[in-house]
Amino acid sequence: MCGIIGVTGSGDALPVLMEGLSRLEYRGYDSAGVALAAGTQLWTRKRAGKLAELVAAVGDAPARTSCGIGHTRWATHGRPDDRNAHPHADCSGALALVHNGIIENYLPLSDELAGAGHHFASDTDSEVLAHLIEARMAEGDGLADAVRHCLKAVKGAFAIAVVHSSEPDLIVAARRVSPLIVGAAEGVGLVASDIPALLGHISECFALEDDQIAEVRPGSMVVTDLDGNEVTPSRLKVDWDLEAAEKGGYEDFMLKEIHEQPKALTDTLLGRLQPDGTLRLDEVRLDDDELRDVDKVFVVGCGTSYYAGLAARYAIEHWTRLPVEIDIASEFRYRDPVVDSRTLVIGVSQSGETIDTLQAMREAKRWGAKVLVICNVVDSSMAREADAVLYTRAGPEIGVAATKTHVSQLVMLQLLALHLARLRGTMYPDEVRTMVRVLHELPAKVEEALGRDGHVSEVALACHQVRDFFYIGRHVGYPVALEGALKLKEIAYIRAEGYPAGELKHGPIALIEPGTVVVGIATGGHLLDKVLSNVSEVRARGATVVLVVDDGDESTAALADHVLWVPQTHELFSPVVDVVPLQLLAYFLAKARGNDVDKPRNLAKTVTVE
Numbered sequence: 335m336c337g338i339i340g341v342t343g344s345g346d347a348l349p350v351l352m353e354g355l356s357r358l359e360y361r362g363y364d365s366a367g368v369a370l371a372a373g374t375q376l377w378t379r380k381r382a383g384k385l386a387e388l389v390a391a392v393g394d395a396p397a398r399t400s401c402g403i404g405h406t407r408w409a410t411h412g413r414p415d416d417r418n419a420h421p422h423a424d425c426s427g428a429l430a431l432v433h434n435g436i437i438e439n440y441l442p443l444s445d446e447l448a449g450a451g452h453h454f455a456s457d458t459d460s461e462v463l464a465h466l467i468e469a470r471m472a473e474g475d476g477l478a479d480a481v482r483h484c485l486k487a488v489k490g491a492f493a494i495a496v497v498h499s500s501e502p503d504l505i506v507a508a509r510r511v512s513p514l515i516v517g518a519a520e521g522v523g524l525v526a527s528d529i530p531a532l533l534g535h536i537s538e539c540f541a542l543e544d545d546q547i548a549e550v551r552p553g554s555m556v557v558t559d560l561d562g563n564e565v566t567p568s569r570l571k572v573d574w575d576l577e578a579a580e581k582g583g584y585e586d587f588m589l590k591e592i593h594e595q596p597k598a599l600t601d602t603l604l605g606r607l608q609p610d611g612t613l614r615l616d617e618v619r620l621d622d623d624e625l626r627d628v629d630k631v632f633v634v635g636c637g638t639s640y641y642a643g644l645a646a647r648y649a650i651e652h653w654t655r656l657p658v659e660i661d662i663a664s665e666f667r668y669r670d671p672v673v674d675s676r677t678l679v680i681g682v683s684q685s686g687e688t689i690d691t692l693q694a695m696r697e698a699k700r701w702g703a704k705v706l707v708i709c710n711v712v713d714s715s716m717a718r719e720a721d722a723v724l725y726t727r728a729g730p731e732i733g734v735a736a737t738k739t740h741v742s743q744l745v746m747l748q749l750l751a752l753h754l755a756r757l758r759g760t761m762y763p764d765e766v767r768t769m770v771r772v773l774h775e776l777p778a779k780v781e782e783a784l785g786r787d788g789h790v791s792e793v794a795l796a797c798h799q800v801r802d803f804f805y806i807g808r809h810v811g812y813p814v815a816l817e818g819a820l821k822l823k824e825i826a827y828i829r830a831e832g833y834p835a836g837e838l839k840h841g842p843i844a845l846i847e848p849g850t851v852v853v854g855i856a857t858g859g860h861l862l863d864k865v866l867s868n869v870s871e872v873r874a875r876g877a878t879v880v881l882v883v884d885d886g887d888e889s890t891a892a893l894a895d896h897v898l899w900v901p902q903t904h905e906l907f908s909p910v911v912d913v914v915p916l917q918l919l920a921y922f923l924a925k926a927r928g929n930d931v932d933k934p935r936n937l938a939k940t941v942t943v944e
C-alpha cells in the first residue's frame with residue numbers, strides 16, 4: 335500500500351523524508367521517491383525496488399533544503415519501475431505530486447489534457463493530477479486553489495501532497511477516501527499517510543476528512559473544504575509506539591487486514607463501472623470476441639485462492655451458462671485436463687508467485703488455453719506471463735493467513751462472471767446492473783459483520799478448549815466452510831474439517847461426539863432447509879452447534895448453541911460476508927491459545943517450492 339510523507343521548515347528535509355519512508359516500508363512497496371523544493375526547479379529522485387536503491391540515488395541532493403515530499407508506491411496502474419514511481423511532475427517540472435489511491439476517471443481526463451498539449455511521462459493514474467493542477471495554475475490560480483479545482487474534476491480515492499517551486503515552503507495536501515494526517519509545530523509542518531511516519535516529530539496532529547485541503551507551512555497550517563471555507567479537522571493524539579502504529583493500533587497485522595476488508599472491496603470495485611452501468615475490466619488484454627468464443631472455464635489456485643474459485647463457480651455457471659471446473663493448481667498441471675484454445679483458464683493468486691499456480695498457468699498456455707490471472711501484486715510473474723490480468727486492489731497482505739485478498743478475489747471473479755455473461759448475452763444489461771448494485775453494497779455489509787467482533791470473541795472463548803471442529807455448508811456455503819476450517823487450522827492449530835453438509839452422513843458423521851464443534855453456514859440460501867436438517871443430525875449426536883445466520887432469522891438461530899449473525903445479502907455474494915465471522919472466530923481462538931497469528935508455524939506467505 336502506498337505511503338506519503340512530507341515536511342516543510344525542517345533544517346534539512348531529506349533525512350526526515352528518508353526516515354519517514356523507512357517507517358512506511360512495513361506497508362509493502364515496490365518503488366520509492368522524493369522531491370525537494372530547491373530554488374526555481376524541484377529536485378526529484380525515484381527508484382524501483384527497495385529503499386536502499388533510493389538511498390544510493392540521493393547522494394547528490396542539494397544540501398539543507400527545508401521542504402519536500404516522499405512516497406513509497408504499491409503499483410495499481412502501471413508497472414513498478416522508475417518512471418511510474420512517485421513523485422510525478424507536471425510538464426514544466428515546477429510541480430511534484432505524490433498520490434495514494436485510484437483516480438477512476440484518469441483516462442478521459444488524460445485524453446483531454448494530452449489533447450491540450452500535456453506530455454505524460456508515466457502509465458499511472460496519478461500523473462493526471464499533476465497536469466490538471468498545472469493547467470489550472472496556468473490560468474492564474476495559486477497552488478491551493480488549483481488543487482481545489484482539480485479535485486472537483488476527479489472521481490475515485492486519493493490522498494495527495496503537492497509542492498511547487500513558486501512557493502517553496504508550502505505543501506498542499508488533500509484527501510478523499512484514502513487517509514492523510516497533517517500537523518504543524520515549532521517551525522515545522524508535516525504531512526503523512528500514516529502515523530508511523532510522523533512519530534518522534536510531532537505529538538499532536540490532525541486527520542483530514544474527505545474533500546478537505548490543507549496548506550501546510552513551517553509552524554502553521556490552514557484547512558479548507560472544496561469551496562475554500564476554513565474547517566477544523568479532527569485532532570489525533572499520537573501516543574502509540576512504532577510497532578502499534580504500524581499495525582494501525584490493532585494487535586496484529588491479521589486483525590488489521592480483517593478490518594481492512596471493506597476498503598479492499600471498495601478499491602477492487604472502484605472504477606470498474608462505466609457511466610452507463612456496464613463493466614470496465616480494462617486490464618483484460620483478451621478482446622471481447624476471444625472471450626465470447628470461450629466454451630469452458632477452469633479456475634485454478636491453491637489454498638484460500640482455490641477456495642475463492644470454488645465459491646465463485648456458482649455465480650460463473652449461473653450467469654454465463656459455461657461449464658466451470660475448479661482445480662487445485664498442483665493437481666491440474668499433472669492431470670492432463672481437457673483444455674484447448676476455447677478454454678479460459680483463470681489463475682487466482684494473492685502473490686502471483688505461488689509456484690504451483692504459476693506452473694499450472696504455464697502448462698495451460700502450452701496447451702493453447704487463454705490464460706487470465708487474478709492477483710494482488712502488480713507485475714508479479716503470473717501477471718507478466720498471462721494473456722490478461724485483473725488486479726485485486728487489497729493492498730499488501732502481511733499476515734500469512736489470507737483474509738482481505740480472499741474477499742477481493744471473490745468480488746473480482748464475480749465481476750468477471752458478469753462481464754462474460756454480458757458478452758455472451760446470458761444476462762440482460764438490467765440484470766447485470768442490478769447485480770453490480772448489490773456488489774457495491776458488500777463493503778458496508780462486511781463492515782457491519784466486523785462490528786460484531788465482540789460477540790465472535792465470546793463464542794471463541796466458549797469453544798477454545800475443543801480439539802475437533804467441523805465446518806459444514808451447502809452450495810456457496812460449502813467453500814465458505816472450507817475456508818473457515820483452513821483459517822482455524824492455519825492459525826489456531828486446531829483440527830478442522832470443511833465438508834459439504836449433505837455428505838456428512840456418508841462417513842464423517844461417525845466422528846461427531848458430544849462436544850465436537852460443528853460450525854454451519856446457515857444463511858438464507860435456497861438450500862437452507864437442507865442445511866438445517868444436517869445440523870439437526872449433528873445436534874442429535876451431541877455436537878455443539880455454531881451457526882452463521884442472517885440477521886433476524888430467529889427460527890434458524892434457535893437451532894444453535896451459538897449464533898454468528900451476519901447482514902443478509904444475495905445468495906451468490908453471501909460468501910463475501912459469511913466468511914468474515916469465521917476469520918474472526920479463527921483469530922480469537924488462535925489468540926486464546928497464545929499463537930502468533932501473523933506468522934503461524936510451518937507456513938510461508940508465498941510458497942515458491944513445489
Ligand code: AGP
Pocket residue numbers: 636637638639682683684685686687688691734735736737824938939940941
Ligand atoms: C491462506 O491463508 C494461505 N496462506 C494459503 O493457503 C494461500 O492462500 C496459498 O498458499 C496460495 O497463495 P497465493 O494466493 O499467493 O497463490
